[in-house]
Structures are given as C-alpha cells and as structure tokens.
Amino acid sequence: MSQPENTAQPENTIQPAANGLSIILFAGGFDRVHYALVMASAAAATNRPVTLFFTGRALRALVQENxxxxxxxxxxxxxxxxxxxVAxxxxxxxxxxxxxxELLGACVALGATVMACEMGIRALGLPSGVSLRPDVPVKTGGVVTFLNEAPKGGAMLFV
Structure with a gap:
C-alpha cells in the first residue's frame, strides 16, 4: 500500500504572493528616500515584486526640473x-x-512599479500637469490604486 504524498510546504517557505514589498515614501529627507530606494532595489534584485508610492515631500524625487x-x-x-x-x-x-x-535606475531596470500620488501632487502645490521624470515610468493614482496594485500579503513600509 502506498503512502499518501505529502503536499504541505515547509513553514519557512515564502509564498510568491506574500514576498512583495510596498514602500510609501512620504518623508522628504534625502536619507530616507535614498534608503527606501536601497530597500526597493534589493527586494527587486531578489525577485520580489516591488511598489514604490511617492507622496508628500518625497514626490520631489520624481519631478522633472526645468x-x-x-x-x-x-x-x-x-x-x-x-x-x-547633492553633497x-x-x-x-x-x-x-x-x-x-544608480538606485532609482536599478529599481526601474528591475521592474519595480513607481507610482506618484495624485493627491500628494496637489497637496505639495505642484502645478497641474507637472512634468515627472521621463526616464522613470511613473503611474499616477491615488491610495486606492496603490493598495490595489501593491503585492497582496507582502510587507508594507511607510517612510
């Protein structure tokens, strides 16, 4: 008589749906935004789905200056x-x-989703139709869009 096959997965196995990383970048301090990009690029480099949601003062990082x-x-x-x-x-x-x-470029190259908060753009007082960086594929949307697109069951950080 054959034994039933054990299809249970070990407890320490990360499930694909639960290994994503979503980062809400709110604070506008350079070190905070820089380190959020460190985390995002590392997660993307290890094949985790990554979503970066820029809002508040952190949105300055995506603005195309004249x-x-x-x-x-x-x-x-x-x-x-x-x-x-700069220093x-x-x-x-x-x-x-x-x-x-380098970090922002790595996030883009590794397929991280970059989003800009529509409400954050208005709250920051940026003009309507403000130009965002053309070298970064940025989706605009609100919190609901971000939550719908964030990897389900993954970690969510607020920076």
Missing amino acids: EPGVLGWHDLDPADDGSTP RDRYFATHGLASFE
Missing part, C-alpha cells in the same frame, strides 16, 4: 547630517555606496 542638470531629488529636504542632497549623494558615491540615480 533647469538642465538639476534633478527633482536635488530639492529633497537636507540629509540627516544637515548636508544638501550627501556625492559623499555616498565617493565612499563606494550607490548614488541616488
């Missing part, structure tokens, strides 16, 4: 050490740490 060479993240709030975002990013780059552009 001045050549100036990116929206340059207007994020100062880093935790009081330095400007802090330069420090990271010269010390072997990923720069803001």
Whole structure:
C-alpha cells in the first residue's frame, strides 16, 4: 500500500504572493528616500515584486526640473547630517555606496512599479500637469490604486 504524498510546504517557505514589498515614501529627507530606494532595489534584485508610492515631500524625487542638470531629488529636504542632497549623494558615491540615480535606475531596470500620488501632487502645490521624470515610468493614482496594485500579503513600509 502506498503512502499518501505529502503536499504541505515547509513553514519557512515564502509564498510568491506574500514576498512583495510596498514602500510609501512620504518623508522628504534625502536619507530616507535614498534608503527606501536601497530597500526597493534589493527586494527587486531578489525577485520580489516591488511598489514604490511617492507622496508628500518625497514626490520631489520624481519631478522633472526645468533647469538642465538639476534633478527633482536635488530639492529633497537636507540629509540627516544637515548636508544638501547633492553633497550627501556625492559623499555616498565617493565612499563606494550607490548614488541616488544608480538606485532609482536599478529599481526601474528591475521592474519595480513607481507610482506618484495624485493627491500628494496637489497637496505639495505642484502645478497641474507637472512634468515627472521621463526616464522613470511613473503611474499616477491615488491610495486606492496603490493598495490595489501593491503585492497582496507582502510587507508594507511607510517612510
């Protein structure tokens, strides 16, 4: 007589639907947004579905500035050490740490979903039809859209 096949999965196995990461980027401090990109790119690199929802002051990171060479993240709030975002990013780059552009580029290349909150755009006082970065595929939507698109059962962080 044959034994029934055991189809139960070990308790420590991560199920595909439960291994995603959703990050709500609200705070506009450079270090907070930078580290959220660290987390997102690492999760995407390990084949986890990732959703980044930019709102509040963090939305500055996605704004397309009119001045050549100036990116929206340059207007994020100062880093935790009081330095400007550009100075802090330069420090990271010269010390072997990923720069803001490298991390954001990795998130895009690895298929992370990037969303901009419609309400956040209005609350920040950005003009209607504000240009977002053309090199980042950004979906606009509200909280309901974000919650519907966030990986079900995955971790959700508020930064």
